[in-house]
Amino acid sequence: MPDAVPLPQPFYDRPVEQVARDLLGKRLVRTAADGTTAGRIVEVEAYLSQGDAACHAYRGRTRRNASMFGPAGCAYVYAIHARWCVNLVTEPEGTPSAVLIRAVEPLAGVELMQARRGTDKRLDLCRGPARLCAAFAIDRALDGHDVTRAGDLWVQDAPNGVADFDVLATTRTGVTNAADLALRFVVAGSPYVSGPRKRRG
DNA sequence: CTACCGATTGACT
DNA sequence: GTCAATCGGTAGA
Numbered sequence: 001m002p003d004a005v006p007l008p009q010p011f012y013d014r015p016v017e018q019v020a021r022d023l024l025g026k027r028l029v030r031t032a033a034d035g036t037t038a039g040r041i042v043e044v045e046a047y048l049s050q051g052d053a054a055c056h057a058y059r060g061r062t063r064r065n066a067s068m069f070g071p072a073g074c075a076y077v078y079a080i081h082a083r084w085c086v087n088l089v090t091e092p093e094g095t096p097s098a099v100l101i102r103a104v105e106p107l108a109g110v111e112l113m114q115a116r117r118g119t120d121k122r123l124d125l126c127r128g129p130a131r132l133c134a135a136f137a138i139d140r141a142l143d144g145h146d147v148t149r150a151g152d153l154w155v156q157d158a159p160n161g162v163a164d165f166d167v168l169a170t171t172r173t174g175v176t177n178a179a180d181l182a183l184r185f186v187v188a189g190s191p192y193v194s195g196p197r198k199r200r201g
Numbered sequence: 202c203t204a205c206c207g208a209t210t211g212a213c214t
Numbered sequence: 215g216t217c218a219a220t221c222g223g224t225a226g227a
Contacts, residue, residue, distance in 0.1 A: 054208065056208080081209045081210075082210095085209085100208060128209070128210070131210080172208070173208075173209095174207085174208055
């Protein structure tokens with residue numbers, strides 16, 4: 001863990017699909033009152049500002065999705081089926097796009113994750129967007145949080161710039177609208193990604 | 202205020 | 215593989 005440098009704001013201020021791919025392999029770091037947890041991002045999904053019926057901002061701005069309309073580099077935390085999920089907002093302010101973090105590989109604070117999740121199974125600790133949030137103690141309090149500075153929630157650049165893995169693009173999981181778009185990206189071969197689901201080239 | 206729905210998960214066949 | 219519990223957000227009366 002050489003440099004603990006946060007990914008800078010310009011990293012997020014780019015096309016969402018590109019940011020999604022580039023987030024793979026980076027470290028998500030969460031510091032809470034009861035300790036710190038960290039994990040390597042292995043699965044993400046992109047939600048587009050235009051023509052994407054699955055995006056929460058598709059039908060305009062509401063109280064819930066307000067963070068998506070804010071500047072890049074902020075968190076967008078929402079509730080679904082009584083659970084929390086976390087996104088990272090991309091593209092310029094007023095452009096409601098974001099990357100959903102679906103799974104990470106546990107790197108630090110594993111015991112804390114186990115306690116929060118109520119399971120010892122390392123593979124299941126952060127596999128799935130809501131499981132990840134439970135393991136990292138992420139909830140609505142972090143909605144709108146700036147992730148470009150080392151703080152309660154941020155993303156650390158990977159030790160080396162060169163990716164040592166292949167990226168697999170598939171359709172998104174669980175969405176009922178615009179289900180045909182291949183906007184889910186995973187680290188090929190990682191056992192820490194959530195259920196495979198159908199694949200697409 | 203009530204009614205409906207979902208970017209999920211965990212339990213079960 | 216299938217299925218339903220779960221509750222915050224949204225729309226509508």
